[in-house]
Amino acid sequence: xxxxxxxxxxxxxxxxxxxxxxxxxxxxxxxxxxxxxxxxxxxxxxxxxxxxxxxxxxxxxxxxxxxxxxxxxxxxxxxxxxxxxxxxxxxxxxxxxxxxxxxxxxxxxxxxxxxxxxxxxxxxxxxxxxxxxxxxxxxxxxxxxxxxxxxxxxxxxxxxxxxxxxxxxxxxxxxxxxxxxxxxxxxxxxxxxxxxxxxxxxxxxxxxxxxxxxxxxxxxxxxxxxxxxxxxxxxxxxxxxxxxxxxxxxxxxxxxxxxxxxxxxxxxxxxxxxxxxxxxxxxxxxxxxxxxxxxxxxxxxxxxxxxxxxxxxxxxxxxxxxxxxxxxxxxxxxxxxxxxxxxxxxxxxxxxxxxxxxxxxxxxxxxxxxxxxxxxxxxxxxxxxxxx
Numbered sequence: 001x002x003x004x005x006x007x008x009x010x011x012x013x014x015x016x017x018x019x020x021x022x023x024x025x026x027x028x029x030x031x032x033x034x035x036x037x038x039x040x041x042x043x044x045x046x047x048x049x050x051x052x053x054x055x056x057x058x059x060x061x062x063x064x065x066x067x068x069x070x071x072x073x074x075x076x077x078x079x080x081x082x083x084x085x086x087x088x089x090x091x092x093x094x095x096x097x098x099x100x101x102x103x104x105x106x107x108x109x110x111x112x113x114x115x116x117x118x119x120x121x122x123x124x125x126x127x128x129x130x131x132x133x134x135x136x137x138x139x140x141x142x143x144x145x146x147x148x149x150x151x152x153x154x155x156x157x158x159x160x161x162x163x164x165x166x167x168x169x170x171x172x173x174x175x176x177x178x179x180x181x182x183x184x185x186x187x188x189x190x191x192x193x194x195x196x197x198x199x200x201x202x203x204x205x206x207x208x209x210x211x212x213x214x215x216x217x218x219x220x221x222x223x224x225x226x227x228x229x230x231x232x233x234x235x236x237x238x239x240x241x242x243x244x245x246x247x248x249x250x251x252x253x254x255x256x257x258x259x260x261x262x263x264x265x266x267x268x269x270x271x272x273x274x275x276x277x278x279x280x281x282x283x284x285x286x287x288x289x290x291x292x293x294x295x296x297x298x299x300x301x302x303x304x305x306x307x308x309x310x311x312x313x314x315x316x317x318x319x320x321x322x323x324x325x326x327x328x329x330x331x332x333x334x335x336x337x338x339x340x341x342x343x344x345x346x347x348x349x350x351x352x353x354x355x356x357x358x359x360x361x362x363x364x365x366x367x368x369x370x371x372x373x374x375x376x377x378x379x380x381x382x383x384x385x386x387x388x
Contacts (some may be wrong), residue, residue, distance in 0.1 A: 003029065004032070004340065005032060006025055006031050006032065006081060007067075007103075008037075008038060009036070010039070010084065011048075012039040012048030014181065017085050017108060021085050021106075025106075034058060036059065046061075067082070067097050070103075071101050079103065080103070081339065083106045084107040087192070088113055088192050089192070091113065091117075092113060096121065102130070103130070108135050109203060109364060110203050111364060115365040118362040119387050135328065136203075137328040138204055138264060139208065140328060140355075141322075143285040148213075161268070162243065163249055166252070166253045167253075167254055168257065168261065171231075172228070194369060194372045195224075195233060195371065197233075197234050197253050203364040205264065206367045208264070209249065209251070209266060211356075213247070215243040216384070216386075217243055217244075218243055220374055221239065221380055222371040222382075223375060224375040236253070263279070265277070272289070274287070275287045282299075282327070299314050299316075299322060313330045334355045337349065338353055366386065366387050
């Protein structure tokens with residue numbers, strides 16, 4: 001079957017995440033970039049499209065123009081799905097318009113500006129039957145998939161404790177005052193939404209905890225702080241968690257931990273054992289046991305205990321580092337294979353459905369709003385804002 005054609009909203013020159021999406025989407029040969037409205041500035045969109053080798057007729061000034069024009073093209077020539085890589089406040093409208101016009105969607109996270117918009121997208125996906133993917137890319141790592149399988153098959157026993165943290169240091173100073181584009185929009189409530197740190201990296205931690213364990217957060221107690229003087233949104237957060245089934249946990253996220261790079265780490269403990277995974281050492285999964293020494297599993301090794309999901313997510317032999325781009329690509333691969341099956345009138349392979357969905361996106365927005373409410377509330381604990 002032919003390659004799927006991707007139309008991109010945002011992601012032009014000066015964009016960090018746009019290039020990541022393009023590399024990841026095209027890595028496995030299932031997808032090609034066909035068109036784009038690559039910037040809010042027409043001139044920059046045109047220049048970006050030219051640099052990416054797009055024909056002039058497929059470089060658009062706005063996402064509205066792109067969706068309307070692409071819809072008029074024959075099937076097989078028009079784009080098959082829309083990829084959205086804009087600041088948070090610009091996720092909802094192009095996603096909504098794409099779904100309303102019959103296009104599938106892959107979006108960066110957090111999914112929308114607020115929970116109301118997220119619920120609207122959930123309803124649209126349910127009504128249209130279209131596919132919606134969300135790039136919580138840390139779920140794409142092989143050892144994360146191995147951890148998930150071990151927790152879900154009961155290897156650790158009933159889960160008691162979940163501790164997840166995401167430490168960065170890049171916003172330890174008021175970088176948004178130095179014409180730094182990435183810092184400026186993330187710390188601006190008009191563009192970022194109700195949260196900065198918790199929206200940008202806290203949702204990754206929340207998603208990772210729920211993805212691996214299969215347990216949903218039931219209630220939480222949050223403390224948010226803006227340490228840098230004059231910063232409107234928080235740059236640090238500490239959250240106590242209660243999960244369905246009785247497990248307890250904590251989620252720590254900060255962007256002012258001086259010297260930290262991208263320190264996402266999760267530890268999970270059950271009645272029979274525990275595990276630990278860290279994003280900066282992604283090829284290793286450490287496991288602890290009651291009755292035997294700890295073990296370290298390594299991506300790409302010939303270990304009989306690896307699940308098919310972990311094996312299929314691995315691309316290289318042991319000792320060859322795999323990381324951020326490859327994990328991103330695993331999401332796009334599964335999204336593409338699911339979409340191809342749908343286009344052929346077939347049921348997707350269950351393994352290919354393993355990518356974050358519109359429902360995960362709504363959980364993320366509910367997490368943000370619950371955390372912000374808890375931080376402002378005199379109550380110690382706040383019930384999670386379940387959107388269903």
